[in-house]
Amino acid sequence: MIRVVHSVTILCPIDEVFAFWHDLENLPRFMQHLEFVETNGRSSHWVARAPAGQTVEWDAEIITDEPNRTLSWRSLDDASVRHAGSVQFREAPGDRGTEVRVELSYDAPAGAVGVTVAKLLGEEPDSQVRDDLRRFKQVMETGEVVKSDGSPEGAGRGALEQRAAQPAGEEKQGRRKPGPSDESTREVRP
Amino acid sequence: MKAVCWTGTRSVEVQDVPDPSLMNQRDAIVRVTSTAICGSDLHLYNGFMPTMMKGDVLGHEFMGEVIEVGREVANLKPGDRVVVPFTIACGDCWHCQHDLWSLCENSNPNAALSEKTMGHAASGAFGYSHITGGFAGGQAEYVRVPFADVGPFKITNGMSDEQVLFLSDILPTGYMAAEMCDITPGDTVAVWGCGPVGLFAIKSAYLLGAHRVIAIDRFDYRLRMANERCGAVTLNYEEVDSVSDALTEMTGGRGPDACIDAVGMEAHTHGFEYFYDRAKQAVKLESDRPIALRQAVLSCRNGGVVSVVGVYSGLIDKFPMGTVMNRGLTIRSGQCHVHRYMGPLLQRIQAGDIDPRMVITHRMPLAQAPEAYEKFLKKEDNCEKVVLTVS
Numbered sequence: 001m002i003r004v005v006h007s008v009t010i011l012c013p014i015d016e017v018f019a020f021w022h023d024l025e026n027l028p029r030f031m032q033h034l035e036f037v038e039t040n041g042r043s044s045h046w047v048a049r050a051p052a053g054q055t056v057e058w059d060a061e062i063i064t065d066e067p068n069r070t071l072s073w074r075s076l077d078d079a080s081v082r083h084a085g086s087v088q089f090r091e092a093p094g095d096r097g098t099e100v101r102v103e104l105s106y107d108a109p110a111g112a113v114g115v116t117v118a119k120l121l122g123e124e125p126d127s128q129v130r131d132d133l134r135r136f137k138q139v140m141e142t143g144e145v146v147k148s149d150g151s152p153e154g155a156g157r158g159a160l161e162q163r164a165a166q167p168a169g170e171e172k173q174g175r176r177k178p179g180p181s182d183e184s185t186r187e188v189r190p
Numbered sequence: 191m192k193a194v195c196w197t198g199t200r201s202v203e204v205q206d207v208p209d210p211s212l213m214n215q216r217d218a219i220v221r222v223t224s225t226a227i228c229g230s231d232l233h234l235y236n237g238f239m240p241t242m243m244k245g246d247v248l249g250h251e252f253m254g255e256v257i258e259v260g261r262e263v264a265n266l267k268p269g270d271r272v273v274v275p276f277t278i279a280c281g282d283c284w285h286c287q288h289d290l291w292s293l294c295e296n297s298n299p300n301a302a303l304s305e306k307t308m309g310h311a312a313s314g315a316f317g318y319s320h321i322t323g324g325f326a327g328g329q330a331e332y333v334r335v336p337f338a339d340v341g342p343f344k345i346t347n348g349m350s351d352e353q354v355l356f357l358s359d360i361l362p363t364g365y366m367a368a369e370m371c372d373i374t375p376g377d378t379v380a381v382w383g384c385g386p387v388g389l390f391a392i393k394s395a396y397l398l399g400a401h402r403v404i405a406i407d408r409f410d411y412r413l414r415m416a417n418e419r420c421g422a423v424t425l426n427y428e429e430v431d432s433v434s435d436a437l438t439e440m441t442g443g444r445g446p447d448a449c450i451d452a453v454g455m456e457a458h459t460h461g462f463e464y465f466y467d468r469a470k471q472a473v474k475l476e477s478d479r480p481i482a483l484r485q486a487v488l489s490c491r492n493g494g495v496v497s498v499v500g501v502y503s504g505l506i507d508k509f510p511m512g513t514v515m516n517r518g519l520t521i522r523s524g525q526c527h528v529h530r531y532m533g534p535l536l537q538r539i540q541a542g543d544i545d546p547r548m549v550i551t552h553r554m555p556l557a558q559a560p561e562a563y564e565k566f567l568k569k570e571d572n573c574e575k576v577v578l579t580v581s
Contacts, residue, residue, distance in 0.1 A: 150324015168206025
């Protein structure tokens, strides 16, 4: 059983921060291990990326939904992955924005799926969640996940597997002309 | 494009690397026209900064022409001439909103690396190891500038590169060092290190009303610059037994009202103390040699301010904390909040209060960067500041 708790302060009004989390389909924008989440009312379908190109899927439902205070969800009883998450929101003192406290747990079943699930958050689940929250803060405050030459995917697994801090650029000849459909720069502000 | 790459301790090469491209929609690509080698680049060159990788593009003092902007950058357009702050700041987080730009909470994607050793992370920076984000630097023909809607400072008054280039780091850093001293009339300020930051700190201390500035170094040509170009009284530490005693003597027994450390982690001195710190640093029992800092603390008058802008990377030994506590000293420090100072300091340059060109001793093409690093390190040919011209 993996259980991780972390907090982050976001310089945005509490209703904005809550609304962004409340739409679970936003989570893959900052949670690196998620491929996508599809919601339908209180129920949702989750697809996560595991190492070696594998994916795991499960269904979940929202169990607590108190606007601007608490949001929690858990996987359905017959799901192959037992996953639960809860987020507490509260106003930070003074002009400091919103404190967000996140608790996530994954319970791996026995067998092959279990091994994959156990690897969902990598070798250091604690660091992964902390980096996910860093990305969450970046998306909320600046509109994008911040990237560098050394960490072209932004905060996260890459931090320990740095590339040299020089432009990656596939083509060495001449300057690239990025168009509106350029995948690497497609990010939208919340 | 051509770029100056770190290839190991005491080794840099001008290599062909890919051109940068936009990675975020708040980026700009700048064609660099002038860049400079900073004293803090020598810490990288000498291998004292952790988390460097072979191939890292160096350089955090640069300016040039905007050639491309991301969708979210409304304030710049191709053709604009800009100076870029060496620290990267988002402008949106609590620290940016409170004018503490070098403590930006969002600009360092590798903040986790920094949190492990420093507790919390500071902002990202150009060309300065992976612990500050792994951003390629500006000693190159082109550079990607993140948060270009916040950082780059437009130059529209027709001033030359050499007049405004140092707004990127060393002029604001020297100015902030003096500003942190809370100078009042009659104050004597002592400045350790007469490199370019030290010289700008001296000049700034006078602009902020210091009665007298004492400049401390061991190189005659640097002390001469401090005296002739900035008006400082000089003290060659190799010619005295004790810097503290000399300063006490020079200040009627009080000690300087404020002390600025513009040296940082690779300080020198004579005698046992140097060999103690050098040996501990060599075997990594101590990451930094805090010799200038110890002297500053011991010399400062009771209740005075010690202002630290010399770069430290980690841990120091034998720090006289008892002196700090019992004598009521205030230590102030930080990487410069460059964004805060660019506008006001451009006005100072325009008004003729300060001419940043006074620190330049060498102008060389980018292609000669390896030679320039070596010259600057060895202080050959009275080297104080090298500007690399790019196009």
